[in-house]
Amino acid sequence: MKLSCIPAELFLESSPDGFVVMLKGVEVFRHKVQKTAIAKFNALRAEYEKQYPTREWTQEEKLEALKHEVNDSLVGHNSLGGRKNWNKSASGTRTFGG
Numbered sequence: 001m002k003l004s005c006i007p008a009e010l011f012l013e014s015s016p017d018g019f020v021v022m023l024k025g026v027e028v029f030r031h032k033v034q035k036t037a038i039a040k041f042n043a044l045r046a047e048y049e050k051q052y053p054t055r056e057w058t059q060e061e062k063l064e065a066l067k068h069e070v071n072d073s074l075v076g077h078n079s080l081g082g083r084k085n086w087n088k089s090a091s092g093t094r095t096f097g098g
Helices: 034-051 059-074
Strands: 002-005 010-015 018-023 026-031
Touching: 002 034, 010 034, 018 034, 026 034
Parallel strands: none
Antiparallel strands: 002 010, 010 018, 018 026
């Protein structure tokens, strides 16, 4: 398992002897219980999010992202496998009597 907070360089990784929380390449917390390690990671992440708040998108950035999503949804074949033809009638089966 890996969790990360890139702006703070905060990472949670699983290791053979437990879970490790790393901050800027330095180990700050190690514990055998996953729930405890995640709680510590989330506490540190919340602290850094207060110090470095995220920037709000400008109107132009929002419009560009919307255009990109709409264009991607209109493409018949995209990176996710394309559209499925759901209105296709069921083909015959090989069972007898049914």
